[in-house]
Amino acid sequence: MKDQYRLVEFNLNGKDVSCMVDCRASLTDMLRNDYRLTSVKKGCEVGECGACNVLIDGECFNSCIYLAVWARGKKIRTLESLLGPNGELSDIQQAFVDETAVQCGFCTPGFVMTAVEILESGKVYTDDELRKLLSGHLCRCTGYENILRAVKKTMYKRNGLEWKEDN
Amino acid sequence: MQNVGKSVTRVDAYDKITGRAKYTDDLCDNRSALVLRIVRSTIAHGYVKSIDASEAEKVPGFVKIFTCFDVPEIDFATAGHPYSPDPSHQDTADRRILNRHVRYYGDDIAVIVAENEIAAAQAARKVKVEYEELPFVLDAQEAMKPDAPVIHCELFQSNVLKHTDVRIGNYAEAIKEPGLICVDKWYDTQTVQHCHIENFICYAYEEAGKVVVVSSTQIPHIVRRITGQALGEPWGNIRIIKPYIGGGFGNKQDALYEPLTAWVCRKMGGRLVKIDVSREETFVNNRVRHAIRYHIISWVKPDGTFVARKLECFSDQGGYASHGHSIVAKGLGAFAKMFPCPNVEADAYTVYTNKPVGGAMRGYGMPQASFAFDCATEDIATALGIDSLELRRRTLMPKGFKDGFFKTEQYYDSYNQCLDRATAYIDYEKKHKEYAHQTGDIRKGVGVGTFWYNTGVWPISLECSSCRMVLNQDGTIQVQVGETEIGQGADTAYSQMAADVVGLKDYRDVHIVSNQDTDITPFGLGAYASRQTYMVGFSVTQTGKLLKKKILDYAHEMTRMPVDILDVVDSNIVRKGDGRVLVSLAQLATTAFYDTVHCDHLTAESTYQIKSNAYSFGCCAAEVEVDIPLCRVQVKKIINVHDCGNLINPALAEAQVHGGQSMGIGYALSERLIFDPKTGRVLNNNLLDYKLSTAMDHPHLEAQFVENPEPTNPFGTKSLGEPPACTVAQAIRNAVLNATGVAVNDLPLHPQNLYKRFCEEGLIKDPWQKEE
Numbered sequence: 001m002k003d004q005y006r007l008v009e010f011n012l013n014g015k016d017v018s019c020m021v022d023c024r025a026s027l028t029d030m031l032r033n034d035y036r037l038t039s040v041k042k043g044c045e046v047g048e049c050g051a052c053n054v055l056i057d058g059e060c061f062n063s064c065i066y067l068a069v070w071a072r073g074k075k076i077r078t079l080e081s082l083l084g085p086n087g088e089l090s091d092i093q094q095a096f097v098d099e100t101a102v103q104c105g106f107c108t109p110g111f112v113m114t115a116v117e118i119l120e121s122g123k124v125y126t127d128d129e130l131r132k133l134l135s136g137h138l139c140r141c142t143g144y145e146n147i148l149r150a151v152k153k154t155m156y157k158r159n160g161l162e163w164k165e166d167n
Numbered sequence: 168m169q170n171v172g173k174s175v176t177r178v179d180a181y182d183k184i185t186g187r188a189k190y191t192d193d194l195c196d197n198r199s200a201l202v203l204r205i206v207r208s209t210i211a212h213g214y215v216k217s218i219d220a221s222e223a224e225k226v227p228g229f230v231k232i233f234t235c236f237d238v239p240e241i242d243f244a245t246a247g248h249p250y251s252p253d254p255s256h257q258d259t260a261d262r263r264i265l266n267r268h269v270r271y272y273g274d275d276i277a278v279i280v281a282e283n284e285i286a287a288a289q290a291a292r293k294v295k296v297e298y299e300e301l302p303f304v305l306d307a308q309e310a311m312k313p314d315a316p317v318i319h320c321e322l323f324q325s326n327v328l329k330h331t332d333v334r335i336g337n338y339a340e341a342i343k344e345p346g347l348i349c350v351d352k353w354y355d356t357q358t359v360q361h362c363h364i365e366n367f368i369c370y371a372y373e374e375a376g377k378v379v380v381v382s383s384t385q386i387p388h389i390v391r392r393i394t395g396q397a398l399g400e401p402w403g404n405i406r407i408i409k410p411y412i413g414g415g416f417g418n419k420q421d422a423l424y425e426p427l428t429a430w431v432c433r434k435m436g437g438r439l440v441k442i443d444v445s446r447e448e449t450f451v452n453n454r455v456r457h458a459i460r461y462h463i464i465s466w467v468k469p470d471g472t473f474v475a476r477k478l479e480c481f482s483d484q485g486g487y488a489s490h491g492h493s494i495v496a497k498g499l500g501a502f503a504k505m506f507p508c509p510n511v512e513a514d515a516y517t518v519y520t521n522k523p524v525g526g527a528m529r530g531y532g533m534p535q536a537s538f539a540f541d542c543a544t545e546d547i548a549t550a551l552g553i554d555s556l557e558l559r560r561r562t563l564m565p566k567g568f569k570d571g572f573f574k575t576e577q578y579y580d581s582y583n584q585c586l587d588r589a590t591a592y593i594d595y596e597k598k599h600k601e602y603a604h605q606t607g608d609i610r611k612g613v614g615v616g617t618f619w620y621n622t623g624v625w626p627i628s629l630e631c632s633s634c635r636m637v638l639n640q641d642g643t644i645q646v647q648v649g650e651t652e653i654g655q656g657a658d659t660a661y662s663q664m665a666a667d668v669v670g671l672k673d674y675r676d677v678h679i680v681s682n683q684d685t686d687i688t689p690f691g692l693g694a695y696a697s698r699q700t701y702m703v704g705f706s707v708t709q710t711g712k713l714l715k716k717k718i719l720d721y722a723h724e725m726t727r728m729p730v731d732i733l734d735v736v737d738s739n740i741v742r743k744g745d746g747r748v749l750v751s752l753a754q755l756a757t758t759a760f761y762d763t764v765h766c767d768h769l770t771a772e773s774t775y776q777i778k779s780n781a782y783s784f785g786c787c788a789a790e791v792e793v794d795i796p797l798c799r800v801q802v803k804k805i806i807n808v809h810d811c812g813n814l815i816n817p818a819l820a821e822a823q824v825h826g827g828q829s830m831g832i833g834y835a836l837s838e839r840l841i842f843d844p845k846t847g848r849v850l851n852n853n854l855l856d857y858k859l860s861t862a863m864d865h866p867h868l869e870a871q872f873v874e875n876p877e878p879t880n881p882f883g884t885k886s887l888g889e890p891p892a893c894t895v896a897q898a899i900r901n902a903v904l905n906a907t908g909v910a911v912n913d914l915p916l917h918p919q920n921l922y923k924r925f926c927e928e929g930l931i932k933d934p935w936q937k938e939e
Contacts, residue, residue: 024285038193039186041413043364044446048854051364079186089184097180100818103826104654105183106190106364106413128863135861138854140362140414141654143829144862146822 010071013081019068027063027071028052031078039079039109043138050137053110054078060117062136079109082116091157092119095150103141111137115151124159127152169737170663170674171882174818177659178679179411179652188411191383195370195441201230203431203442204287205424206277206294207452208269211521211847212303212316215267215276215296222293223279228286232294233434234277235265243397246490247386247420247527249629249692256628259328259488261319264397264427269298270318270486271521272847273451278431280440303521303847307460307483310518318486318519326519328484329492335503336510341475347466350547354539355913357839358458358483360450361528362859365413367444367453371428373437374406378429381408385415385653386693387683390422397426398433405429409683415653416830417527418454420695421489450852454526455840457494458483461539465547471558475510478502480536482517482525489526492517493627498536504570505540505619506562521847523840527695529827530620533893534834537618538914541897545614546910555901556595556615560586563617564784573621573780579875581784582617585808588871589615589788592806598790602905608795611803612906615788616897622781622886623698630698630777632706633689636665636714638769640760642738642753643676644669644714648706649691650699652681655888656819657699663815664704664882668711669718670735671752689772697783697886700815701877705775708881713771718752721759721767725750781877781885785809787831787898793906795930798921800836800903806869807894811887812877820887824870827891833860835896836915858917 009018012035021030028045031037031054040063043051047065054063055077082090089097092115102108111134118125118133125133130148139147156163182188208215220232244258251257265275277294281287304310310318310326318326342349369382378398384390387407395402412419424442432440444453462479482495492515499515544562548555560583568577590596598613605611623630637645646665652658662677671677680688691706692698719730722740726733726749734741739748740755759767790804807824814820837858841850851857870891876883896914903921904910909928911920926933 032192033197037186038189041190041365042192042443043366043413044854046446046853046855048446049364083185087185089181093184096184097176100174100177100822102177102180102183103656103822104363104365104412104414105179105188106654108183109186112184131862131865135863138362138364138859138861140364140416140830140859141826142822143825143827143860143868144865145825145868148862 006069008069008072010073011075013077021068023069025068027054027066027068030068031063037078037080041106041109043106050110050114051107053113055113055117058117058120060114079112092116092150092154095154099146099150099153101142101146101150107137107139111147115154118151119155119158124155124161168667170666171815172813174816175659175663175674177656177819178662179658179681190365190411190413191368191370191381192443194381194410196439200370200439200441201280201282201435202284202287203428203440204279204281204291205275206279206291208272208274208276210269210298210300211272212318213269213298213300215269216299217297218277219295222295223290226286226290226293228282229279229290230282231280231435232277233265233431235267238264238430239399241397241399243393243426244488245393245422247389247422247693247695249389250392251628259491261322262487264430271523274486275452278427280431280435305520305522305842305844305847307481307518307520310520311516318521328488328517328519330514330516331492331496331499333499333503333511333513338475338477338510338512341510342466344474346468347474348469348551350465350467350550352463352543352546353912354461354463354542356459356535356538357914359456359834359838360840360857361416361418363414363416363418366446366449367419367423368442369425369428370439370441371432372439373432377404377406378432379406379408380425380429381410382425383412383419384409384425385419385651385695387651387685388649388690389693390425391685393422394426394429398430407685409651411681412653415694416529417531417695420527420693421454423453446854447852450840450857451523451849454489454528455485455523456528457525457532457535459495459532459535463539463543465543467547467551469551471547471551471553471561473506473508473562476508478513480515482515483522484517484519485522485524486519487524489524494525494532497532501533501536501619502540504564506544507564507568522842523849529830530889530893531696533618533620534831534896537616537893538897541616542900542912545901545904556586556590559617564619573626575780575782577782578878579810581810581873581875584873585784585786585810586615588808588873589786589806592869593788593790593804595788599905605906610793610795610906611790612793612902612904613788613790614898614901614905615786616894616901617786618890618893620697620783620886620890620893622701622783623696623777625777625780630702631774632691632702632777633772633774634703634706634710635689635772636710636770638714638718638756640757642751642756643678644671645678645680647680647688648703649683649688649693650703651683651694653694655823656816657694659819660700660815661703661707664707665711668708669715670738672738676738690774697888697890700884701781701880701886702777704880704882704884705777706773709775710771710773713773714769717769717771718755721769722750722755724765725755725758779879781812781879783809783811783886783890785890785894787894789898789902791899791902791906793903795907795925798918798925800899800916800921802832802866802899804866806871807891808871808873809887809890810873810875811890812880812885813874813883814872815882815884820872821870823887824891825868828868828895829860829865830892831895832865834914835899837917839915
């Protein structure tokens, strides 16, 4: 049993942390159970739905199929990291709210993290490219319509492009 | 109205966008919870003879096993219907907490209690089960044959759970009229699943001698009753708490594993136990949408006038009754309303099969029925060589149509208004002609589809809503109702309505209590039948007026002014004659709380029993591109137009439509559960092999509304939650017909199905077919 646990040191939302984890545990398990990060959701636990997405060294991963022990030395970012010191929403979160892109809210954090990856690339994508980049996430409430709009509007804003309603 | 009718931000948006909103698993103390894992049958039909857990018990972390031989000998029903004191209106009680008589592959036969998920899963795999196998049947019509195995032999002589009919005029006589044209078609719909992103989950513990179950449910008060029934305990012993839930779509309008979890909790001396259902189990062991097959025979005049029609519906219930016949019966009842006809002979059969259980799912039988009914109209037009849009306009329920049963009517020319908007958006009439005779591999097509829906369940079942309002010291109010927020935005709509009724400045002055707790929340029935906004409209209005009267009575004491000349406007007490603000609601409330002469906590609570129903209408128009060699359909343009009365929150209403359109696109093109004919096992119970639409599978989703005020409701509103999912598949199917000339009568229109149909119609050649 002793060998079953490993010490994992990593950076979580900007802070260096360490944790003893069961080597069978997924990153989802560790973030939810050991750090109580409720934005990391479980929808399938086999990498199909995207609800558990987090950023690992800037790249989006399904944390449910990423072992907790692999986090060693990595920079992990969850939705919780986006909030300002006084609870201010980041631009992408505000866009989700403004565009009515939140319904049941269960797929939302995962989508936002993929949106962060898209936005931080600094690139301007076409609609088809954005749809493809978001297609690793499943949502049953929104039909993706307002989510796409929220991501696109924020992308335009960050890149200094003018938004028109027929964009 | 100051708040109603505006696209205000959702009340729960901040909590959800920050990941702070607490769902069931976020609330459970996972360090101390014992974990449940169900042992599932590996046969589709038969009896459990014995269960050997000796190997399972050796797994480290194993705690206990309970089997079908241990559970109470109580049969119970799971459907999330309001209870009826009349036994003939009660749902069929045909299952136990664990079942010895196995009715489908994966049935619940035992449950492992373990210290963690891994131990539970390992132990469950090591349980050895001995069965007495029986023949099984996987098709509703096959199950109706005399030699079919009887799946609920304890209760019924055959597999027909229920048969009901509708008779109007005289079908047999009417079809003798000379010169009639007969169009005889079958339409078939597939089994699909809700696929809410949060799987079903619940946990239970004892407190003050009661079992508390925290559950991802749409219907806490109903689940309390069912759990009490299943355990054979007084209903007050059960307390159900409903936190935020990650979607429901009807699957959670059923008691799923709350009875099992509550029972195990009792057996474990009240310890905290949790069941977290996997995605694979969600597909098979929760509920699914009924696969329903329709046979429609239409006798029409050459101009398209409907003279006589016959309808047969065969609904695949799966292994247990759940919502049962009420699903197919909704479509049965709608047949002669949606497309009125003087002579109708209609029959519906709900039939047990050895498959996963059919339950409620967004649309409650109407996506299936509207698909068949609307396709039939398209096919009649094609047979007669007349314009199908024109035929719809002539045959759909006209303005002035009265329904004696639901005591409602078609008050407006809703269908034509909706069709006008939808067809204009995609330039339907021009394109429909233009696309009719294409050649080549890639062809385009346009189609429309229509639906009918009602609002809530009166007079079939009870309709009521209870509301509590509590005034705070600062002049804001708490509002509680039993109608649950499940993602649709109900809490926001309630807040907007409550603010306007009481006279508050802003909907954010209403602190809606989102979570329901059956020990605290006033009795209400929950989220289903697209009822919430309509029903809460009544109870919020009634309770708001009661609270307002108490506020004004207190204002009279403070201001000396008679109550009749006072009003609450913008959170102030205002003298109506000159509009002067006499005192703010906040000042009044603080005084009422702490006045040493007259202290009064101003609250109101009331139940409104609703005795009305409201029809909801709309249509979908779609443009598709069909790649014939690839047998692939892409939706290029889509619009839904709904008449759901006045919109309480237009942005949320639009978002609701988007979700329904998406579900409809999946229903039309890609979703289906596949069953192994040799075993009855579901083969694609995961989100990789079950093809849910992604962002890549949609064009822009356009949602528009015709806002005809519903006269029976204080806010002029009616159902919108389910309707958007009821109208898409037929529009897409009709668009494929326009593009290719091929009518596909069974869903989904996925490549395998189109390949078969295109071969049959000679559009492509089957390379494996032998030369004649």
